[in-house]
Amino acid sequence: MNLHPRLLLALLLVGTALLFLGAPHDGAFYWSDAPRHALNGVFVKDLVLAMPWRDPSGYAYAYYAQYPALTILFYPPLFYVISAPFYALFGVSHETALLVVCLHYMAFAWGCWRLFRFWLPDTQAALAAALLVCAPEIAFWGRQVMLEVPALAFMIWSAVCFMHYRRAGRTLHLTLAIFLLVAAMYTKITAAFLGPVYLLCLLHDRGLSALRDRKLWFIAIAAVLALVPLVVLTLKFGQANVQSVSGIADAEVSRRSLAGWLWYLKQLPGQLGVPVLAVAIGGLVAARWLARKDLQRGDAFFWLSWFVVGYLFFSAIDLKEARHSVFILPPVVALAAFLLTRLPRASLATAALAALSLAVVVQTVFFRPVLKVEGYAQVVDWVAQHAPRDSAVLFSGYRDGSFVFNMREREDRRDLTVVRADKILLRVAVRRELGVEEKPLSEADISEQLNKLGVKYLVVQPGFWNDLPAMQRFERVIASAQFRQVARFDTPANYPAHEKELVIYENLGPVATGPREQSIDLPIINHTIKSQR
Incomplete structure (x- = not known):
C-alpha cells in the first residue's frame, strides 16, 4: 500500500499528537524536574515583560525567593526561551507547557520520517518512524515537560541535514546540521556526543583531506564560539551536572565496573520493547548483508558510530538513568527496520513493519502509561x-x-x-x-x-x-x-x-x-x- 507522502506525514503527526491524550495535565506532575522545566519558561516570559535590565540577576533571585523551584541556569535555556511566547499567548498552565513539548514531539516524528526516507520507501519510512516515536521510553518521557524529546527533535533534524550534506556535499547542509546540533545542546547538553559522530563520518568518507577543508574549520570554530556561553553557564551554575559525570555518591552502578558498562544494554528491552529489540538483534547478525544490500558507502558507519559513540559517552557518566540514553535508540530502530524491509516482497515487509509498530503502540499505551500525582x-x-x-x-x-x-x-x-x-x-x-x-x-x-x-x-x-x-x-x-x-x-x-x-x-x-x-x-x-x- 503506497500512500501519498503528505497523507503519510499527516497520519504520523496526528498519531504523535494523539499520544498526548495520555499525558498528565492539570498540575499532576510526576518527575521532580518536570514542573521546574515548566516554571523556567514562565520565568523567561515574566523576565521579558518586567524588563529588569539594570539588575536581571537580582530579579532572578527575587523570583526564586517567591517561587523556590526555579532552575533556569541549572539547565540549558533554549526550551525555556521557546516556551515563553506560548505562555504569553495561551497563559501559564501545565497544558501550555505540554503543548510546547508536543510540538517538539511532532517535529521529532517528522524528522524521523525524513531521515528514514534516505533508505526506505515513504510508507515503510513512516512505519519505521512510528517505531521510534512510540517507543516506550521515548513516549514515557516525551509526554511530560522534560527535555529529552525536544533535544531529540533538534538532533534528528541535524542528522537529516548531515545526510543531505553527505549525499550532495553542499556546505549549507553541513552548516544547518551543526546549527541544529548546537540547538540540541542548548536544550540538553548531552546531545554533544553527536558532534564526534559527524567528525568520524567525515573522516571515514573523505579521509584526512577533510581536515584541510577551510569551510569545515570555519563551521567548527563558529560552533565552538556559539557554545562558549553554554560552557560558562554549566561551569558556574551546573556543577551538579558536572558532578554527575565525574562521580556521585549514590551512583546505581559504578562506571569502573563491567556492570556499569553493560547497564544501558540491559535497559534496551524496556526502552524499545522485546519485539523491536529481537528484530534489531536479527539485523545485527545480518549487518554485513544489510550494508551490501541497502546502505551506500559510509551509511552503515554513520549508524554504527552513532550508537557506539553514544553508548560509550553515556556509560562513562556516573549518573545512570534509562531516559538519558534515548538519544542512542534511533540506530537500534533503524537496524530493525532495515532487516524487515529485506523480506521477499515489499507488501510483506510493509505488513511486518506495521505489525511491529502496532505492537509497540500497544505496549506504550497500555503497559507504559505516564505516571502522575494529582491533587x-x-x-x-x-x-x-x-x-x-x-x-x-x-x-x-x-x-x-x-x-x-x-x-x-x-x-x-x-x-x-x-x-x-x-x-x-x-x-x-x-x-x-x-x-x-x-x-x-x-x-x-x-x-x-x-x-x-x-x-x-x-x-x-x-x-x-x-x-x-x-x-x-x-x-x-x-x-x-x-x-x-x-x-x-x-x-x-x-x-x-x-x-x-x-x-x-x-x-x-x-x-x-x-x-x-x-x-x-x-x-x-x-x-x-x-x-x-
Whole structure:
C-alpha cells in the first residue's frame, strides 16, 4: 500500500499528537524536574515583560525567593526561551507547557520520517518512524515537560541535514546540521556526543583531506564560539551536572565496573520493547548483508558510530538513568527496520513493519502509561481562596516543584510567596542522597521563623523526611496549639507515590505583615539569597 507522502506525514503527526491524550495535565506532575522545566519558561516570559535590565540577576533571585523551584541556569535555556511566547499567548498552565513539548514531539516524528526516507520507501519510512516515536521510553518521557524529546527533535533534524550534506556535499547542509546540533545542546547538553559522530563520518568518507577543508574549520570554530556561553553557564551554575559525570555518591552502578558498562544494554528491552529489540538483534547478525544490500558507502558507519559513540559517552557518566540514553535508540530502530524491509516482497515487509509498530503502540499505551500525582492544583486552589493578601505559604513535601508551579499558575494570587520547609530547616545539595545538613533550630526558633516570614498557611506531606531530627522538631511545632488543621486533600497517583495526602494547617500565631526578609541557601551554586518582600 503506497500512500501519498503528505497523507503519510499527516497520519504520523496526528498519531504523535494523539499520544498526548495520555499525558498528565492539570498540575499532576510526576518527575521532580518536570514542573521546574515548566516554571523556567514562565520565568523567561515574566523576565521579558518586567524588563529588569539594570539588575536581571537580582530579579532572578527575587523570583526564586517567591517561587523556590526555579532552575533556569541549572539547565540549558533554549526550551525555556521557546516556551515563553506560548505562555504569553495561551497563559501559564501545565497544558501550555505540554503543548510546547508536543510540538517538539511532532517535529521529532517528522524528522524521523525524513531521515528514514534516505533508505526506505515513504510508507515503510513512516512505519519505521512510528517505531521510534512510540517507543516506550521515548513516549514515557516525551509526554511530560522534560527535555529529552525536544533535544531529540533538534538532533534528528541535524542528522537529516548531515545526510543531505553527505549525499550532495553542499556546505549549507553541513552548516544547518551543526546549527541544529548546537540547538540540541542548548536544550540538553548531552546531545554533544553527536558532534564526534559527524567528525568520524567525515573522516571515514573523505579521509584526512577533510581536515584541510577551510569551510569545515570555519563551521567548527563558529560552533565552538556559539557554545562558549553554554560552557560558562554549566561551569558556574551546573556543577551538579558536572558532578554527575565525574562521580556521585549514590551512583546505581559504578562506571569502573563491567556492570556499569553493560547497564544501558540491559535497559534496551524496556526502552524499545522485546519485539523491536529481537528484530534489531536479527539485523545485527545480518549487518554485513544489510550494508551490501541497502546502505551506500559510509551509511552503515554513520549508524554504527552513532550508537557506539553514544553508548560509550553515556556509560562513562556516573549518573545512570534509562531516559538519558534515548538519544542512542534511533540506530537500534533503524537496524530493525532495515532487516524487515529485506523480506521477499515489499507488501510483506510493509505488513511486518506495521505489525511491529502496532505492537509497540500497544505496549506504550497500555503497559507504559505516564505516571502522575494529582491533587496539587486542588490544594493550591484552596490556599488561593483563603490566604491573606501578601502572605506566605509554607510547603513541606517531596513534590515542591508541583506545588510551586501550580501556585505560579494562579495569576490572581501573584501576591503570595511560597516558602519551602527544607530551605528553613536543612541545607540540601541538589537532592538528599548527595548530602543534607540540618540547621540548629529549636522548636521555638522554628515557630518564630514561621511568624516572621508571614506564613499563614502550611501545606504538609505527613511524615516527609521525618527520620531527620530537624523535621521531627517541625512536626512537633505544627502539632502545637499555635497551629490547627483546616483541610486535607488526597493525592491520588497511578503508581506507589511518596505521598498519599497533603494536610493544610493555619498559623494562629502573630504572623508578620508588611515587608519581610528571608535568607535562602543555594548550595548548588554556593550562594545565599537575601530577599525582602
